Amino acid sequence: MDPQLFVWIVARATGLAAYIALCLSILSGIALRTSVLDFLAKNRALRSLHDFMTWIWIPIGFAHVATLLFDRTAQIALVDLVVPFQVRYAPLAVGLGTVSLDLVVLITVTSWLRRRMDDRLWRWIHRTSYVAFVTLFLHALWSGTDFSAPLISSISWSVALGIGLLAASRIVFGRLPE
Amino acid sequence: MPAWSLKLSAFCISLFVLVGSFGYARDHVKNPNAPLQPPVADKPTATGAAPTASPAPTIGPLIPTRPGRRPPTPTPGPRLTLAPGVQSASLAPITFTHTS
Numbered sequence: 001m002d003p004q005l006f007v008w009i010v011a012r013a014t015g016l017a018a019y020i021a022l023c024l025s026i027l028s029g030i031a032l033r034t035s036v037l038d039f040l041a042k043n044r045a046l047r048s049l050h051d052f053m054t055w056i057w058i059p060i061g062f063a064h065v066a067t068l069l070f071d072r073t074a075q076i077a078l079v080d081l082v083v084p085f086q087v088r089y090a091p092l093a094v095g096l097g098t099v100s101l102d103l104v105v106l107i108t109v110t111s112w113l114r115r116r117m118d119d120r121l122w123r124w125i126h127r128t129s130y131v132a133f134v135t136l137f138l139h140a141l142w143s144g145t146d147f148s149a150p151l152i153s154s155i156s157w158s159v160a161l162g163i164g165l166l167a168a169s170r171i172v173f174g175r176l177p178e
Numbered sequence: 179m180p181a182w183s184l185k186l187s188a189f190c191i192s193l194f195v196l197v198g199s200f201g202y203a204r205d206h207v208k209n210p211n212a213p214l215q216p217p218v219a220d221k222p223t224a225t226g227a228a229p230t231a232s233p234a235p236t237i238g239p240l241i242p243t244r245p246g247r248r249p250p251t252p253t254p255g256p257r258l259t260l261a262p263g264v265q266s267a268s269l270a271p272i273t274f275t276h277t278s
Contacts, residue, residue, distance in 0.1 A: 013200035045181035073216040
């Protein structure tokens with residue numbers, strides 16, 4: 001197989017897997033503040049899952065970014081992983097991925113430093129995960145090769161709608177009644 | 179449900195999506211409905227170059243001629259046209275037709 005083709009296929013696969021892993025992470029995080037998954041497990045188990053998902057999406061997301069650094073079409077440089085909308089190839093779609101990556105890294109690092117931080121500041125930073133998810137979804141929608149495939153599209157949209165409904169109910173109702 | 183089973187389920191889902199999407203992307207290299215169409219998708223997946231069809235060889239009409247006779251006016255005879263996929267081999271032609 002052509003090395004560039006292999007890089008591109010790995011980037012596609014890791015992108016989809018990172019999307020699902022991040023969705024599971026966000027879903028378990030929202031479930032901590034709502035009671036929608038109470039039928040499944042207690043809050044302690046959900047919190048454990050939420051923390052665990054970090055160690056799932058980090059290697060997959062790192063593989064996605066690393067493979068794209070070798071992609072000759074996108075021509076993403078190291079600086080593009082931090083500064084969005086600078087690439088010449090699909091700047092908006094790729095730039096949204098950069099915004100999502102920056103936010104997710106910020107949220108993760110501040111979570112590790114939570115005990116040393118002001119709790120209110122940490123909460124506000126952690127709430128940007130909703131923005132990170134929206135930018136991640138738009139990045140996947142506008143640049144994902146497989147996102148338009150019927151099976152993958154139906155799964156991805158269903159997961160996104162589920163998270164959207166939970167997030168909306170969290171904002172409107174706070175902790176949902178049991 | 180205990181925490182370990184939630185973690186195991188999440189790990190299996192992520193791994194399944196990773197492996198499944200790798201297989202899907204390998205089998206569907208090009209997606210015409212995708213928003214971005216990188217040129218790498220247009221490359222053939224096979225390692226060797228794709229065989230090109232050779233021009234179809236044709237054999238002209240066979241006209242018998244005898245000494246002292248004018249050759250008959252050539253009439254359009256049957257033409258043997260080989261399919262484009264049939265190629266000429268570099269082997270010696272078979273001339274021995276004797277059967278016992």
